[in-house]
Amino acid sequence: MLVLALDTATPAVTAGVVELTADPTAPPAVRAARIAHDARKHGELLMPGVLAACAEAGIALTEVDAIVTGTGPGPFTGLRVGMVTAAALGDALDVPVHGVCSLDAIAVEAAAGSPTGNLLVLTDARRREVYWAAYDREARRLTGPHVETPAALVARLPELAVVAAAGGAAEQHADLLGLPVLAPAAPSPAGLVAVAADALRSGAAPEPVAPLYLRRPDAVEPGRRKRVSTP
Incomplete structure (x- = not known):
């Protein structure tokens, strides 16, 4: 195939x-x-x-x-x-x-380099935030995906018990995370x-393909125009 x-x-x-x-x-x-x-x-x-x-x-x-x-x-x-x-x-x-x-796709490759414990995968979400999910050593997702600030993610690390990180934002925030960074970045x-x-x-029929945005769009439908009163 x-x-x-x-x-x-x-x-x-x-x-x-x-x-x-x-x-x-x-x-x-x-x-x-x-x-x-x-x-x-x-x-x-x-x-x-x-x-x-x-x-x-x-x-x-x-x-x-x-x-x-x-x-x-x-x-x-x-x-x-x-x-x-x-x-x-x-x-x-x-x-x-x-x-x-997409985070699962990074995890399935990175997990081969982290056979001893859980893995954190994070990518850049812009706005000073990251998208992230945690995985076990077999690349099975434990939690996520989520979006939040790197500082908020760091506060969760003890409960996640991760031993390494992967993804494009892992190297960017390596000092803050204090974790070894594995490939791939994307x-x-x-x-x-x-x-x-x-x-x-x-050969099963696929599920409908739905995007994981995790945020509401910036653009919003304009409200009703204000009625202008006549004198």
Whole structure:
């Protein structure tokens, strides 16, 4: 099975072609990947990355059997780019689209480097906050995703019993967290497909893909205009 993996929940714009076999013990094999870093150009960079990854993998886009997309948490505009692109391609190619938590995709790879305890995954949420979730040594999510300030997260660390951190905001706040920082900083094609592997192999219809925004949008519907009284 050839799977197209996309994620735009972080400043990294991720696209890749991953081969997944029916063997549940075989990890996803990346045929090609394109990862660019520009938080302001998700829309411009994603489809060129998709086409470049397909070309490197030696396949046409029409040969993709399924699509996996990160659903965040992430900023509104960037996150929508990946999810809308995945939905449009799934409809055009008539293939299933599976959504996975982007933090889960980071955790499944990082957990291999933290076999002795729980793992913290955090990414930049802007506004001086972070998105985060905690995982056990098997990359099973224990709590989250949440959004809050780094200081508030640090206050929770004793109860979380984490021994390492991963994700783009982990290195940024490494001194505050006081934890070893593991790779990766952003979801990879292999990590995204690994999270969805059981669903992909089963052939079950995917659940509706829903974004994990965790915040209300900044834009609000304008209120009713005030009535101007006449003299």
